[in-house]
Amino acid sequence: MMLNASIVNELKAVVGKNYVMTDQEDMVAYSMDATVFSHLPEAVVQPANRDEVVEVVKIANRYNLPLTGRGAATGMSGGAIPLKGGIVIELTRLNRIRKFDVVNKFAVVEPGVIPIDFATQAAKEGLLYPPDPSTIREATLGGTVAECAGGPRGVKYGITRNYVLSLEVVLPDGSVVETGNTVDGDMSGPDWTMLFTGSEGTLALITAITLKLVPIPETKKTMLAVYNRLEDAAKTVSVTMSGGIVPTTLELMDKHCIVAVENYLKIGLPVNAAGILVIEVDGVASTVEENTKRVSEICKECGASEVKIAQTALEAEKLWQARRAIGRAYGQYAPCKYAEDATVPRTLIPALVGKCVEIQNKYDVPIFICGHAGDGNLHPAILFDPRNKEVTARADKALEELHIETLKLGGTLSGEHGIGFAKAPYLRAETGEIGFKLGREIKDTVDPKGFVNPGKLFFYEGELH
Numbered sequence: 001m002m003l004n005a006s007i008v009n010e011l012k013a014v015v016g017k018n019y020v021m022t023d024q025e026d027m028v029a030y031s032m033d034a035t036v037f038s039h040l041p042e043a044v045v046q047p048a049n050r051d052e053v054v055e056v057v058k059i060a061n062r063y064n065l066p067l068t069g070r071g072a073a074t075g076m077s078g079g080a081i082p083l084k085g086g087i088v089i090e091l092t093r094l095n096r097i098r099k100f101d102v103v104n105k106f107a108v109v110e111p112g113v114i115p116i117d118f119a120t121q122a123a124k125e126g127l128l129y130p131p132d133p134s135t136i137r138e139a140t141l142g143g144t145v146a147e148c149a150g151g152p153r154g155v156k157y158g159i160t161r162n163y164v165l166s167l168e169v170v171l172p173d174g175s176v177v178e179t180g181n182t183v184d185g186d187m188s189g190p191d192w193t194m195l196f197t198g199s200e201g202t203l204a205l206i207t208a209i210t211l212k213l214v215p216i217p218e219t220k221k222t223m224l225a226v227y228n229r230l231e232d233a234a235k236t237v238s239v240t241m242s243g244g245i246v247p248t249t250l251e252l253m254d255k256h257c258i259v260a261v262e263n264y265l266k267i268g269l270p271v272n273a274a275g276i277l278v279i280e281v282d283g284v285a286s287t288v289e290e291n292t293k294r295v296s297e298i299c300k301e302c303g304a305s306e307v308k309i310a311q312t313a314l315e316a317e318k319l320w321q322a323r324r325a326i327g328r329a330y331g332q333y334a335p336c337k338y339a340e341d342a343t344v345p346r347t348l349i350p351a352l353v354g355k356c357v358e359i360q361n362k363y364d365v366p367i368f369i370c371g372h373a374g375d376g377n378l379h380p381a382i383l384f385d386p387r388n389k390e391v392t393a394r395a396d397k398a399l400e401e402l403h404i405e406t407l408k409l410g411g412t413l414s415g416e417h418g419i420g421f422a423k424a425p426y427l428r429a430e431t432g433e434i435g436f437k438l439g440r441e442i443k444d445t446v447d448p449k450g451f452v453n454p455g456k457l458f459f460y461e462g463e464l465h
Helices: 005-015 024-029 050-062 115-124 141-147 192-196 230-242 255-265 285-301 313-324 326-332 346-363 389-408 424-446
Strands: 043-045 067-070 087-090 097-101 106-109 164-170 176-180 205-212 219-227 249-254 275-283 304-309 336-339 370-372 381-384
Touching: 005 043, 005 050, 050 067, 050 087, 050 164, 050 205, 097 115, 106 115, 115 141, 141 205, 164 192, 176 192, 219 230, 219 285, 219 313, 230 249, 230 275, 230 285, 230 304, 230 346, 249 255, 249 313, 249 346, 255 275, 255 313, 255 326, 275 285, 275 313, 285 304, 313 326, 346 389, 381 389, 389 424
Parallel strands: 043 087, 067 087
Antiparallel strands: 097 106, 106 205, 164 176, 164 205, 219 275, 219 304, 249 275, 249 370, 336 381
């Protein structure tokens, strides 16, 4: 059914006329995320609380209108794109931090809270929220839970799913369910919290999240290891992780990334290097000193030409500024990119880096290699200009081969960016026929009409690999 004036008036009656948009320019603004894709919705609705979310969901259900949840739309797999039109329900007005429990180390937040704001507030309480995706200043916590985001600290602390204790979600029929608990997150029976975490808005809309917090470490050290060969940097990752030391972060940047960021920021990065690692260790002072020394030795044993240890907080921040700027720096080289999320066992990082280089040479497209190498999660970015059809075709072939080679290495299509519809053609190749069928059955059970974020994950409508 098409969205008509009567339905628009129903939506306005729920959230107020100022929070329902139907103008063409607004539809264009809400048609895209951080990918190269877009599709126009018919209306955008901005509820302010759970009860309004419930009523909007009921309206969409009643008229069988596609309903796509959206936070800040910083996603990299097309998850927030309204493929079937219909209603975009934006949850950024649900932006309260409801509770901090310092003693039991948890907090209750709404999905529209910005991760950096939450982390800053937690730090004031002496607590750390470890997940730190590159969009920490722009994303929403609801989006990071929906995508199960990670970040540099995933090496030591894990990713979003390791910190979600419970969820309040609105199901496709408008009913509300609370999962998990504030103790350890485990439910009696199946873990429904984990069912919704990472489900990319295809099963329900998140209206509240209970997150686990940990004590802030006593101290930390940040270092930069410089390599003349990218393969030596990749080898350092596997050697370090097999040596009994678990750094907080182990971030890889290849020459493409180094030069791009230096041209963008001009902060003195070693532009002649083939690769660098940004490494951080944290904990109690004595252990940090010991681990810093040992990691530095491993870097040199693996071929690092230089290892610099940041002596001040400002020096450390410059290194992280470089890592966080990669995405913005890409724009100097091409207007579009496929920002991938290939993740393999840590010991196979050298093999994955090698495959990226092979694919780059084979298809003659630039692949900028960076990522959270310490937990096997790389973000190779294939850069191209979509106005050049021949280059775009080669970029598409490079992307396909990258997905297939990742799976051949025993990896996964997504370490944190999600599947959405951008990677959905390859999902069956990862899950197998039975796993793919099970995914469809779960969706059919929770959302029998299939109107919540349609066309994503297991319900991609194109050709499957």
